[in-house]
Amino acid sequence: MTAPSTLRDDAALVSHAVVELARRTHFPVAFGGLEHDGAVHVTTIVGARTRSIEGLVVHASRGLGGRALVERRPRMTLDYRTSRSITHDYDRAILGEGIATLFAVPVLVSGAARGVLYCGSWAQSPVGDVEARPAFDVAGELGTELRVRAEVDRRLASAPHPEGGLGAGVREEIRESYAQLRGIAAIVGDDEVRRRLEAVEARLAALTGDAGDTASDPDVHLSRREIDVLACAAVGSTNGEIAASLHLRETTVKSYLASAMSKLDASTRHAAVTRARRAGLLP
CATH class of the missing domain: 1.10.10.10 (Winged helix-like DNA-binding domain superfamily/Winged helix DNA-binding domain)
Incomplete structure (x- = not known):
């Protein structure tokens, strides 16, 4: 079981990453969280107009983020409502916020997916290299911090x-x-x-x-x-x-x-x- 202090530290790292995600990508909505017990628990949300995403838990393989987590690669849908490439377990949360385009980037630590960061917009917004690169950078930086801190904590504990x-x-x-x-x-x-x-x-x-x-x-x-x-x-x-x-x-x-x-x-x-x-x- 993960210690409460570690969970708090994790949440602080995710919070900083999501704020950076919104700032660097200029998507109106950004949110994300880390994986615990086979599911991504969204802990930080920036720019949302409603509270529908609050407390969202995305299970592996389910929804866009669940696929990104399992496949360990970014996933994107231009029109979430009509997408046939994902399950729609989380329509109440995503469509409740009015999100059309959703971009999910996994956070990788030593090759393993530790979480997912999301960018969303209320209108359909194509995501090219210029828009995607800042999201990749933020996810990479978060992965680096998690890896370094885990190694330091392991050595400190021993x-x-x-x-x-x-x-x-x-x-x-x-x-x-x-x-x-x-x-x-x-x-x-x-x-x-x-x-x-x-x-x-x-x-x-x-x-x-x-x-x-x-x-x-x-x-x-x-x-x-x-x-x-x-x-x-x-x-x-x-x-x-x-x-x-x-x-x-x-x-x-x-x-x-x-x-x-x-x-x-x-x-x-x-x-x-x-x-x-x-x-x-x-x-």
């Missing part, structure tokens, strides 16, 4: 309580997760998503307690990219591996490493990592 001390193996797990997370955040274009990923990074960094062992040095200021590169170097990645992870050129990685080493007054990357940890910049 870690000993800080009062008992963190073993070397757990510390390395946290540091590896931190490096992976920075790699994901580095290629996310949305500023709000990146900000929220940074908050998760902070949770991981705080677990090791290294920053508390030595006072942080306020005079050391590394750029985000310098920290990204050092975080990868800290778990033993080569320059080529760092470049692939962060989508950079290997020469650019070398430049960031050299700059970070200079700022930290370190002659090797190992020394730079050690001093960055003492300054509270890395876990």
Whole structure:
């Protein structure tokens, strides 16, 4: 059973995604939710003129969203009322809102469908690449956040309580997760998503307690990219591996490493990592 706190966190992520969906696609109605027990529970609605969609639960294979969930690909109908390609289990909700065109995009996490985001309009509105791309982007960003948070929560749950001390193996797990997370955040274009990923990074960094062992040095200021590169170097990645992870050129990685080493007054990357940890910049 999913913990109540996790469900609340899930709902907050969906709420942000639906708001972004409405803003980026300019469809008048947007709504969505995540899958629980074989059904998508709609938790956020933006732009609706009625309350008919509230509390909607869409079961797998049923309706447009149910098909999108099972097939793990977007589904669209220009005229919901007359569509013969879907079941009409949810006519009361969809037609009650007066929706004609409905577009459903699954939220995928590691290849599995975790939910569905919907865009709707009261008039028939063709959905081309220009209209669809923002919806794909929002669904992809939500999937990324869900995947990252689930992995972080899994590793946090397996870690000993800080009062008992963190073993070397757990510390390395946290540091590896931190490096992976920075790699994901580095290629996310949305500023709000990146900000929220940074908050998760902070949770991981705080677990090791290294920053508390030595006072942080306020005079050391590394750029985000310098920290990204050092975080990868800290778990033993080569320059080529760092470049692939962060989508950079290997020469650019070398430049960031050299700059970070200079700022930290370190002659090797190992020394730079050690001093960055003492300054509270890395876990």
